[in-house]
Amino acid sequence: MSGGSSPSSRRNSSNSLSRDLDLSSEQGCLSIVVLGASGDLAKKKTFPALYHLFDQGFIQSGEVHIFGYARSNLSDDGLRERISGYLKGAPEEDLSEFLQLIKYVSGSYDNGEGFEKLNKTISEYEASSKTESYRRLFYLALPPSVYPSVCKMIRTYCMNPSSHPGWTRVIVEKPFGKDLDSAEQLSSQLGQLFEEHQLYRIDHYLGKELVQNLLVLRFANRLFLPLWNRDNIDNIQIVFREDFGTEGRGGYFDQYGIIRDIIQNHLLQVFCLVAMEKPVSLKPEHIRDEKVKVLQSVNPIQPEEVVLGQYDGYKDDPTVPDDSNTPTFASVVLRVHNERWEGVPFILKAGKALNSRKAEVRVQFKDVPGDIFKCKKQGRNEFVIRLQPSEAMYMKVTVKKPGLEMATEQSELDLSYGMRYQNVKIPEAYERLILDTIRGDQQHFVRRDELKAAWQIFTPLLHDIDEGKLKAVSYQPGSRGPKEADELSARVGYVQTHGYVWIPPTLA
Numbered sequence: 001m002s003g004g005s006s007p008s009s010r011r012n013s014s015n016s017l018s019r020d021l022d023l024s025s026e027q028g029c030l031s032i033v034v035l036g037a038s039g040d041l042a043k044k045k046t047f048p049a050l051y052h053l054f055d056q057g058f059i060q061s062g063e064v065h066i067f068g069y070a071r072s073n074l075s076d077d078g079l080r081e082r083i084s085g086y087l088k089g090a091p092e093e094d095l096s097e098f099l100q101l102i103k104y105v106s107g108s109y110d111n112g113e114g115f116e117k118l119n120k121t122i123s124e125y126e127a128s129s130k131t132e133s134y135r136r137l138f139y140l141a142l143p144p145s146v147y148p149s150v151c152k153m154i155r156t157y158c159m160n161p162s163s164h165p166g167w168t169r170v171i172v173e174k175p176f177g178k179d180l181d182s183a184e185q186l187s188s189q190l191g192q193l194f195e196e197h198q199l200y201r202i203d204h205y206l207g208k209e210l211v212q213n214l215l216v217l218r219f220a221n222r223l224f225l226p227l228w229n230r231d232n233i234d235n236i237q238i239v240f241r242e243d244f245g246t247e248g249r250g251g252y253f254d255q256y257g258i259i260r261d262i263i264q265n266h267l268l269q270v271f272c273l274v275a276m277e278k279p280v281s282l283k284p285e286h287i288r289d290e291k292v293k294v295l296q297s298v299n300p301i302q303p304e305e306v307v308l309g310q311y312d313g314y315k316d317d318p319t320v321p322d323d324s325n326t327p328t329f330a331s332v333v334l335r336v337h338n339e340r341w342e343g344v345p346f347i348l349k350a351g352k353a354l355n356s357r358k359a360e361v362r363v364q365f366k367d368v369p370g371d372i373f374k375c376k377k378q379g380r381n382e383f384v385i386r387l388q389p390s391e392a393m394y395m396k397v398t399v400k401k402p403g404l405e406m407a408t409e410q411s412e413l414d415l416s417y418g419m420r421y422q423n424v425k426i427p428e429a430y431e432r433l434i435l436d437t438i439r440g441d442q443q444h445f446v447r448r449d450e451l452k453a454a455w456q457i458f459t460p461l462l463h464d465i466d467e468g469k470l471k472a473v474s475y476q477p478g479s480r481g482p483k484e485a486d487e488l489s490a491r492v493g494y495v496q497t498h499g500y501v502w503i504p505p506t507l508a
């Protein structure tokens with residue numbers, strides 16, 4: 001993973017990168033506090049991401065310290081042991097160097113004692129660092145119910161001291177509320193404590209390589225500019241599929257369901273990048289302005305353009321009520337009321353316990369007018385952006401079937417990352433987003449008004465589901481999901497190409 005280079009050479013190369021990016025204002029002693037350090041996200045995602053940043057030299061021993069905070073009674077070594085099995089890919093000596101950067105502080109989330117202790121521990125470390133600037137990053141790997149009290153404690157006890165330059169930033173995890181009102185309430189509670197530029201609402205899909213590529217693809221390629229509209233595109237699907245169920249997270253999941261867990265956030269963020277207009281520049285505020293605009297142009301969702309499903313066996317989980325109507329699958333059509341997209345359905349589809357694991361954007365073009373090859377049966381042009389796994393972009397095109405006959409068939413122009421970028425390690429989403437936070441770049445984080453616009457789209461539908469006005473149909477685990485979803489896609493215009501399957505190329 002580190003390509004065999006020594007830790008010191010990696011760190012030197014990162015220093016030169018920092019200079020190139022003119023990050024001088026972002027330097028100084030860095031304290032990263034993971035709140036909820038005893039939890040699932042912390043061990044599976046947050047600490048591994050920090051470890052990879054350390055291994056690549058983006059955070060360094062002399063400059064950073066990491067603090068785990070939670071109620072559990074753990075020692076420094078207890079926390080290190082708990083997470084070390086998840087820290088993979090670097091030489092043994094790097095792992096022990098990284099683990100030594102981590103300290104654990106135990107305390108509750110709603111009284112001052114623990115946070116005073118945390119502040120004291122951070123301050124001791126800062127004082128010993130002999131740097132002027134103190135940077136404090138708080139990562140809330142916690143259930144959202146405790147965000148307001150934790151943020152209040154940070155604000156009261158743990159802010160970067162005003163006697164020193166630097167900053168305090170807070171990363172909060174989704175779900176940001178359960179509907180428009182609760183999200184707005186949470187936003188105003190946090191907004192009373194922190195400025196918007198200090199709050200980083202993380203949506204890890206925005207850290208995925210191919211999601212980050214969407215703007216480049218759309219706005220740096222002449223090829224796509226004239227095609228990306230209602231004149232040429234028939235429909236767009238944004239799809240998330242998982243081949244496992246709720247797996248021990250049934251209690252959490254049942255309160256939220258697939259729309260709140262995946263569609264309202266991850267898929268809607270991808271939708272924004274696919275559908276928005278060109279931003280004035282790459283400045284985070286310009287990009288987020290465009291995202292808000294396209295969200296505000298979405299028409300109310302029509303119940304007849306929604307299919308909900310729940311896999312058989314979901315309710316066997318003892319933490320799920322026997323009468324649960326929570327969808328584990330949903331297909332929802334969004335329609336954008338603007339000049340570019342009027343009449344083009346965006347089908348956002350997500351499901352758990354399906355027959356495959358993948359996430360992709362599928363742009364299906366209209367039929368060729370005056371088709372002299374009679375090749376409708378070969379299917380339409382499609383441009384597919386495979387977000388995961390096997391990151392790729394491919395364009396389904398009709399070609400002459402090689403041979404003596406003038407026959408056509410579907411083939412593809414294929415940019416598979418595994419082939420094209422053989423020695424390049426694609427960074428984990430969390431790794432990239434934590435680095436963005438350290439650098440103060442909010443481009444890939446959700447702004448408050450964006451969140452509000454997202455909840456405005458889904459809240460009426462979610463309330464209908466919560467009140468049982470819309471029912472989830474059952475589907476077999478390991479299947480494609482409810483057949484009604486395929487019927488809905490076909491009804492709004494999607495034409496499936498039968499007999500064509502894209503197989504990710506592999507190295508021989």
Ligand SMILES: NC(=O)C1=CN([C@@H]2O[C@H](COP(=O)(O)OP(=O)(O)OC[C@H]3O[C@@H](n4cnc5c(N)ncnc54)[C@H](OP(=O)(O)O)[C@@H]3O)[C@@H](O)[C@H]2O)C=CC1
Binds near residue numbers: 036039146173
């Ligand atoms: N796990 C995942 O894969 C993902 C999680 N998220 C989000 O990240 C956040 C953290 O998730 P995750 O790590 O799975 O959560 P956990 O349930 O593992 O909770 C994290 C820690 O918070 C403390 N905690 C748990 N429940 C409560 C409670 N009711 N009141 C106060 N403290 C509590 C516990 O620490 P202690 O008791 O020691 O204080 C626990 O170790 C959530 O907002 C989640 O939605 C987002 C994407 C994926």
Ligand SMILES: O=C1O[C@H](COP(=O)(O)O)[C@@H](O)[C@H](O)[C@H]1O
Binds near residue numbers: 261
């Ligand atoms: O946020 C979540 O995302 C994961 C899927 O993330 P991915 O990066 O593996 O695609 C999902 O399993 C989980 O339910 C959801 O909370």
